[in-house]
Amino acid sequence: MELRLLNFRSYPEAAVRLLPGANLLVGPNGAGKTSLLEGLSTLALTRAPRGGVTTDLVAWGSQEMGVSATVQAGGEEGREMVLELRWRFQPPSRRWVRTLRVDGNPQPVARYLGRLRVVSFWPEDLLIVKAGPEPRRRMLDVVLCQLFPAYAISLSRLRRALEQRNSVLRAVRDGAAKDQELEPWTGPLVEAAAAIMEAREGYLEEATPLAAAAALRIGEPTPLSLVYKPGIDDPEGGSWAERMTRALDRSRAEEVARAQTVVGPHRDDFEICLGGRAARQFASQGQQRTAVLALKAAEVAQHLSHGGEAPVLLLDDVLSELDLSHRAGLVQELAGGMGVEQSLVTATEDHGLGEVVRLSQVLEVRRGRVAPRGGG
Amino acid sequence: MGLLPAPVERLAEEFARFPGIGPKTAQRLAFHAASRVPPAVLDGLAAAITATAATVTPCPVCFFLSDEGQLCAVCRQPTRDRQLICVVEEPGDVLAIERTGEFRGLYHVLGAALSPLDGVGPNDLHCQELLDRVAAGGVKEVILATDSDLEGEATATYLLRRLEGLDVQVTRLAHGLPMGGELAYADERTVARAFSGRRQA
Secondary structure, three states, X not given: OEEEEEEEOOEEEEEEEOOOXXXXXXXXOOOOHHHHHHHHHHHHHOOOOOOOOHHHHEOOOOOEEEXXXXXXXXXXXXXXXXXXXXXXXXXXXXXXXXXXXXXXXEOOHHHOOOOOOEEEEOHHHHHOOOOOHHHHHHHHHHHHHHHXXXXXXXXXXXXXXXXXXXXXXXXXXXXXXXXXXXXXXXXXXXXXXXXXXXXXXXXXXXXXXXXXHHXXXXXXXXXXXXXXXXXXXXXXXXXXXXXXXXXXXXXXXXXXXXXXXXXXXXXOEEEEEEOOEEHHXXXXXXXXXXXXXXXXXXXXXXXXXXXXXXXXXXXXXXXXXXXXXXXXXXXXXXXXXXXXXXXXXXXXXXXXXXHHOOEEEEEEEEOOXXXXXXXX | OOOOOXXXXXXXXXXXXXXXXXXXXXXXXXXXXXXXXXXXXXXXXXXXXXXXXXHEEEOOOOOOEEEOOOOOHHHHXXXXXXXXXXXXXXXXXXXXXXXXXXXXXXXXXXXXXXXXXXXXXHHHOOHHHHHHHHHOOOOOEEEEOOOOOHHHHXXXXXXXXXXXXXXXXXEEOOOOOOOOOOHHHOOHHHHHHHHHOOOOO
């Protein structure tokens, strides 16, 4: 695979050849290792991978940003495919416009997502068990958008419907609009919310045994489970659309008072449990790290079972954060337990990784320049 | 800066206000006007712009573009089926439907779609005028042909609710697969819509 960056983060321009297998990127802090991983995951997700505003990734002062990669369409023997993501600033509207291309042809997002898949592991993911719900929701969105492009459409419709509906709620609160003006936005909101909640619930159900198996391999005997906590308070059951509709009806007074839609998938969360108890409260730090590795292994397994294309595994500076036993567990998974065919690993030193995993290459990254070790 | 004659600078600034025209394109158009276009053609352009500003007004019935407060060209045609009203967001949508030659009724141009985020509520669209037209009688069917994005759908839902009490059939334009498109390459939402909107073969 060749990855190319244009005005992305600290890279005015770069082209990096990545080999099948494990690619280790070494270099001092701030050299630009992480930006390469962020570039590849931005290309796969069509947006900033770690939350925040995508155009914040644009190199300072530039009006155009691009990431592209030549990838193998069907594994190593398959034909080559060029994926390209480009952002351009449009001065009249003062907006950034995104274009997605496959082999040079513009594509809507629904036909683009899923062609390149990534499972990434950022240092902040180590806190995902203990953190607030937002990074856990993002974790679900990142994997589900790649598995099911329709999910990405539902997600952007949900965001838009919430923004529009909250504006009406504000106007209703201030006496500038009538209740009946809410209704046109409630239908699309319920439709998008139901699709998202159904997908999240299904994903967590399927991921539980996969994560539990991975945790066992890493050495955690207590059974791990993932429990969906939908952001609606409705004990009556029925379809997600019915539950969402009832929850909205019940919360009308509160949403008008707060000028905000207070129920829905934007309030979702899930609990990571060990032996049926919340790992957030009861697990040791070591067990919490095992749980995170298990969640990532489950992500990889889900990609392989849905549609088959093996994801590229991106590990950003996590080796140094792990104790010896977890590092060994991760490296084992990396070496084939997960079924990953290509990985990018960043580190400030190589942690003896080459002794446990066969490295395809070591790339040295210094001040935005990338060169194979031992080469030119 | 300041190298160009003031009218050329000014022209470029004005061009840049139009949708789809960035500063570079605006400058290219201004240069082209200043150096390549014969003065007579520029006079013609200026006259067309002046006339547009002076005489074009919305049709008092349907809000499509018209001349000096008169009925628009569609509303004036005697052969139109006055029992049908097709509701669209923008004047450009009327031309898109007219090009198909499929529709022989009248139009109603709302002016935009609902978007509370941008401060566009029902009172900013020509909604009440539509209800008045229907309430006046003689209309059998209202076809909601707003866009299929979130805002267009919300606008259609709003109008549907408001029209419910009136004695008129309300229909929504069908959404489906693009002609000549392959099913395998359509996105899931489009396929789902095409399914729910299927008809007797």
